Amino acid sequence: GAGVSQSPSNKxxxxxxxxxxxxxxxxxxxxxxxxxxxxxxxxxxxxxxxGNSAPDKSGLPSDRFSAERTGGSVSTLTIQRTQxxxxxxxxxxxxxxxxxxxxxxxxxxxxxxxx
Amino acid sequence: xxxGEEDPQALSIQEGxxxxxxxxxxxxxxxxxxxxxxxxxGLVHLILIRSNEREKHSGRLRVTLDTSKKSSSLxxxxxxxxxxxxxxxxxxxxxxxxxxxxxxxGTQVVVTP
Numbered sequence: 469g470a471g472v473s474q475s476p477s478n479k480x481x482x483x484x485x486x487x488x489x490x491x492x493x494x495x496x497x498x499x500x501x502x503x504x505x506x507x508x509x510x511x512x513x514x515x516x517x518x519g520n521s522a523p524d525k526s527g528l529p530s531d532r533f534s535a536e537r538t539g540g541s542v543s544t545l546t547i548q549r550t551q552x553x554x555x556x557x558x559x560x561x562x563x564x565x566x567x568x569x570x571x572x573x574x575x576x577x578x579x580x581x582x583x
Numbered sequence: 584x585x586x587g588e589e590d591p592q593a594l595s596i597q598e599g600x601x602x603x604x605x606x607x608x609x610x611x612x613x614x615x616x617x618x619x620x621x622x623x624x625g626l627v628h629l630i631l632i633r634s635n636e637r638e639k640h641s642g643r644l645r646v647t648l649d650t651s652k653k654s655s656s657l658x659x660x661x662x663x664x665x666x667x668x669x670x671x672x673x674x675x676x677x678x679x680x681x682x683x684x685x686x687x688x689g690t691q692v693v694v695t696p
Contacts, residue, residue, distance in 0.1 A: 472625075499681070499682065501682075501683060501684070503684070510686060510687075510688050510689070511671065511673075511684075511686035511689075512686075513683045513684065513685065516681045516682070516683055518681065523680075523681060524681050524683060527683070557624065559625065559626070561626075563682060566680070566681065566682065568613060568675060568679070568680065568681060568682035569613065569614060569631075569633070569675075569682070570631075570682070571616065571628040571631050572616075572628065572682070572684065573628065574618075574625045574626040574627070574628075575625055576624050576625040577624050577625055
């Protein structure tokens, strides 16, 4: 079946603009995660969804970052007033059940460049 | 700071040789997972080993876990050029209810024909 998809694959934006990144998880996966990967910080957890709720938002770096998930499926990560340090690859992953003891399936990522 | 640290940072070997990389972590874990990443994009899950397991195999991959030393190793046997990638260990902490992964810095493996 289809894997995790993300769009856009690349996004270049000017500093101060808002961006939206989209993730379509594997059908039937209730757990959804956002991570980001940057040269300086490596791979970092951002937020976790179980269904439409987000019980763990501990990785969001500032209040400029928000995410939502609708219908227990598609998720959108929004970054407001982008800064150059937001430049990174944003990865989405989904997993079966609560996710704790299961492998995560990753999408190809969105490469965000803030100029 | 990252939970896991990997060693070595980079590894260059020839096809047919074995590649071994190590991962150390700091805090009690529920499980440890290894992922592969090609070309800096999506990660592919390789193996999940639970805290009560000591060794797992999958094809040419062998993973060991020593919870007393808080360390794990990934062995790739009879490597191929297609194994060229970055390899990451990731842990799920005992205290975590939701499975968020805490990644190491990764090992870059280059396999030359």
